Amino acid sequence: MDDKRNLIAAILLSVAILIGWNFVAEKFFPTPEKPDVTTTVAGANGAPATAPAAQGQPSGLPAPGVTAATGVAQAVRPVEAVLAEGNRIPIETPKLAGSINLVGARVDDITLTKYRQSIKKDAPPVRLFAPGGTKAAYFASLGWSAQGIEVPGPNTVWTASGDKLTPATPVTLSWANGTGQTFRIEYAIDDNYLITAKQTIANGGDAPVSTSSFALIDRFGKPSDPHEADSWTIHVGPTGYLGGKSVFDIDYDDVEEAEGRSVRYNSAGWLGFTDKYWLAAIVPSSGERVTAAISSPAANNYQSLFARDFTQIAPGKQVTTTSRIFAGAKEFYTLQRYQDDLGITRLSNAIDWGWFEFFEVPIFKLLDWLFKQVSNFGVAIMILTLIIRLLMFPIAQKQFASMAQMRVVQPKMKALQERYKEDKPRMQQELMKLYKDEKINPLAGCLPILIQIPIFYALYKVLMLTIEMRHQPFALWIKDLSAQDPAMILNLFGLLPFTPPSLLSIGLLAVILGVTMWLQFRLNPPPTDPVQEQVFKLMPWLFMFIMAPFAAGLLLYWITNNILSIGQQQWMYRKYPALKAAAAK
Template identity: 55%
Template structure:
């Protein structure tokens, strides 16, 4: 009866886990397989704001349609200077000297190769507005350029080989200029200068900011930050989100800014002041879901005939780890930590490095995951050998343990003391069997974070129907693998990979030495199929890792059983004993009494 109660509780708890899992998956993986809204969809002004997704971007069909319309009009203006670099394409608006048109050459919005490149910057006033602007505040009535000022460009196109200088001269003889230079990736270097050709000194206060809407923000969760971000005194600050800034109107992080801006899971836009500058930084809410990251320098006086200059860099692009690390070598402090590795980056970054290196060697990310699994299991094989040796020793002392349990069955404390003394006398560690599981947990978590965080894994195919290893398995059994026109709820979205996971886990458990408690064994027999449901919404690459690990474990267990035949024989004997115990329990349960009939 006790075993039956344990089994009932286990089934109830697993049922609660399964029911609650759907809500958790919807929170952490919203609209994982939902296509982007099309521009022709009808608008609904009263519709509630769509929940952000991991990819980010506009979600409301009305916004998508309006964005396409506004972009077409804004980018048709002749007052623009083209940007053409290997990493970025777009244009600079001469009105205000604003960088407000940037797309990422190496990344596309969807898997389809004909899909448009990811747009990171859009002009002010568009639904997806996101731009950077540099300028000056004129003191004592000085006329300085503003958002409506039309600059003059020197240079036809901004490329890595051809910088562009924008300039404007006020009526009193001060010339304000911004020289833009761009590299091969995502870094734009801007030099702001004020040349004073007037007859009196002037005072200016330089500034730079990144302005964006939260409509395009990616999902912000406890494990992956999306929102305001910056490095201050060398420490990257993930503590501020859009709600914090909206609630207070302004957030001023403590410390000297190394860089400040906004991050999504895959994209980053941030300003980097020159080392040693005295810029002050803050985040501001401008209303209607629009936010700004500011850098403001102290006011400076420019004497007649003198020129005052300063430099600021703008990173606007994808958070590619190698690119971020290359910028760190150029003096941008801890920029690679804009990838939210979390507390365990000391373990996650080596896993990422190994996985990325394998991918570069074999050119298939799924194969790289399989090779990573082989390497990890190979490293842990000596531990598994010790585990089996310990299990064999545990089996050898089972008769002594049973004798102690019988002798002290009425004194549990004394029984525990004697069992521990037996372990010490025989040199047996009862926890040795758990060590390989505990060693795999950090690897599994690190791979999970790598698949969730790193853009290098985005849109990476494996083969057959797996076109994106960072997304869940796209095929589902309940809709006959896409033949039926509906999408099952996430907790029932079982695909081929999840089924393979359940089968390999079941086969692995069947080879393990049986649990002494029949109820525990019944729970373990249910566990593989529960894990099949739980893991189905996770990234396909993670399931491939686990399936490969299970297959290797099965082969490893068969090999080690061959090395320890006494363990296999004892396991078979234990299984027979458990089967007999279960049969006795079933016979001991009295049949239900007949209920009296109602009259």
């Protein structure tokens, strides 16, 4: 009767895990987007939507006395219509395309030509920045605040010295206020994603002037894709190296709810907004003293900005400050190079590795190196799995040896359990003495499983976070290993026009995972406890449901690991005949 109750309890617990896991996974382990995603960072095609609140210069800059005019709310228009108005300097690099708006000197048009919105061959490139007045305006701009003189504002029309901004041809924008002060912004860009902007104010007047320069990123709206939202494992939203630490604990809602709708810092290495794969950030000169803020000046409008202290400029003198704008993909080695070569403090932390960065980064580097050698990310995952299994081989040997010894002494254990069944403490003491006399470690079988947990989590983070793994195909129907297996059984492998709910989205990889796990468990000696035996019989099919919504690359790792485990078990059975005999019995 007790065995039946235990069996029923085990089945009910398994069902509870199966149903509850989907709710837990959505919060803590969000699944990647489906392969047919067609939205951009800055909105899909700039389609009209509800008119945004004022989009323009910042309100409430962190440096005392810094003020700027705020733009006027305007009707939302398609991106293409706004870009067609002209007054722009084209941007062209190996990885970027876009333009600088001469009205306001804004960098407000950036597309990432290396990356597509989806795996479709004709998918447009990812748009990062979009002009003000579009559905999801997102741009960077530079400016000044001053006392007693006119400074350029959001509607100022600048004059350009060149026709195109490229890595070989910088462009200088200039404007004079009519009272003796001339303002210049010299834009230069590298082959990747970094724009360097030198701001100069020359005082040609008769009296000294007091000025402060600033840089900002203005963003309207949050990511619309739920898979791009902030989660426990992946930070999306305001970020930076602020106040002497990397900031991952502030989201858009926190900024809106903060006092004065602003979170301020007395120092900044860099700051901006991060999406899962993309980053827009402003960077002061290394070691420069600035104050910074992340704010929400209006509903659904967010800004990250820094400002310098006010400086007196004597007649006939000029002051130049240098800022940088990062607008691009969070490529690990690109961020690392900017961090090391330019002294941008912890820029590589724009990738939210979390607490286990020390473990996840080596996994990423090894997987990325393997991918470059074999040119197939799926094959790289399989080789990585093989390497991990080889490294764990000595531990696995001890595990199998321990299992063999446990089977040998099983009759003695049964006798002790029967003799001291009414005295549980004494039974535990006698069992521990038996383990010691026979030199058995009962926990040896758990160690490989415990080691697999951080490896699996590290691979999960690598697949979910790193742009290098995005949209990487494997073979046959697996076109994107960072997304869920699209070959789902309930919609006849994509033939029926619907996506099954998460609980039932079982793909072919999930089925193969369940089968290989079942085969692996079949090779193990059955547990002596009948309840444990029933749970182990259910576990492969339980994990088939749990793992189905995860990235296909994770399932490929687990399947490969199961197959290698089966082969290893067969080899170890030959080495430990007692274990094989016990399993057969």
